[in-house]
Amino acid sequence: MTEVVIVSEIRVGLIGAGSIAQVAHIPNLKNLGVPIVAVADAVEERAKQIAQQHGIPHAYGDYRQLLKRDDVDAVIVSTPTSTHYPIVTAALKSGKHVLCEKPPAMNDREAEKMAELAEQQKLVLMYALQMRYRNDARAVKKLVEQGEFGEVYFGRALYIRRRGAPGGWFSRKELSGGGPLLDIGVHVIDLTWWLMGKPKPVSAAGFTFQKIGAKGLRLDRGWQPADVREKLEQEVVYDVEDYAGGFIRFENGAVLLFEVSWQINDKDRWGSTICGTKAGASLPPLELYTEVLGEQATVNLRVDEGNAYLEEIREFITCVKEGRKPLTDAYDGVTVMKMLTALYRSAEQGREVPIK
Incomplete structure (x- = not known):
């Protein structure tokens, strides 16, 4: 990555x-003592209310007004996915470092253009993939890098x-790009x-279902976008998948299986598992699958997950200050979007597709 512009405060x-x-x-941001100069939201009254609170x-109703400010060094973009590309592009062109919420973009082409622009502008572009900042995830990563797992050849994401x-813009494909995937x-x-060590993806096979759809929405519970919580949604649109599953193949021969859903008649759960030739691990809770004295053993490690959101923002601010590449950088965002875009393409075509 090209050397990044360094900002002192x-x-x-x-x-x-x-x-x-x-x-x-x-x-x-407040916990870290980072000054918040301005806030912009398409619902201007919301921006004003948050600013006052x-x-x-x-406070602005148009993000372009915020980008004109010389006293803003960096922005955090937390808007519908369809707006990421125009907003991030405008922010980079105005000289602002960017932390953008996930997913990076609507597709891999948009993500690639944003990464190239950030590099040209010598600015930090980081994505909010905060699970990497969990303490238990970092503990597993350290063990992987120390060779404790041997060759990591299999992963499972659930x-x-x-x-x-969530409803709202999340379930509108034109705004979100897709559903739970x-x-x-x-x-x-x-x-x-x-x-798994970020191996190069070479192909993907995916499938999706929409069997429950809008009739299963429970907007009185769980995560709610602001428009739903504030009862600004006039019409419920649900034209994305309920569930997605499949696998990704990598250049080194490894495979990653996954299942994700917003709505399915199954048990609520989530986790990440990796398996190597010497040991394996899963979280949460953090468990290691290994051998002790020649016998199979499951080791429970008490590692608190910590505050991943805090560590994510700490990483962003530190990278801007020091001019270094973030843990969840723009080109990782490109690769992630290549995998996700290929999975949707595979689901549409009903076959495994290459990732270029």
Whole structure:
């Protein structure tokens, strides 16, 4: 990566003042003592309310007004997926470092263009793939790098919600790009791929179902986008998958299996598993599958998950200050989007497809 522009004190602007900004970004920016200069949201009243509530000096209904400010060094983008490409592109062109919520983009082409622009501008572009910042995940990664697992040749990523579709823009394909595969699948697939050593993907086979759809929406519980919580949604649109499953093959011969769902008649659970020639591991809870004195053994490690959102933001601010590449950098985002885009393409075509 080209050397990044270094900033001594980081002043942040928020683009998108919805649920994730309120629950994760604002509290943790405050915990780290990072000044929030301005907030922008397509619902201007929401931006003003959040600004007043958190002592943020400036609020806008148009993110372009925020990007004009010289006292904003970096932005956190927490908006519908369809807006990531135009907003991130505009932010980079205005000289701002960017932390963008997942998924990186609607497809791999958009992600690649954003990564190239960030490199040209010598700016940090980081994605909010916060599961890599969990303490238990980092513990497994350290063991992998120390060779404790031998050759890691298999991974399994799982994120099953029995009834957990967020509704709102998440279930509108034109705004989200897809359903649970892009929303929560991106987290466990990225985490497992990272633990496996980030091998180069070469092909993918996926399948999707939409059997429950809008009739299964339970908007009174679980994660809710701000428009749903504030009762701004006038019409329920649900044109994405309920469930996705499949596998990804890698150049080194390894395979990653996955299942993700918002709605299926199955047990709620999530986890990441990797298997190597010497040992394996899964989380949560963190367990190691190994041998002790020649006998099979399961070792339970008490590693607290920590605050992944806090560590994610700490990484972003540190990378901007030091001019270094983040753990969840722009080109990792490109590879993740290549895998997800290929899985959707495979599901449409009914066959395994190459990843280039």
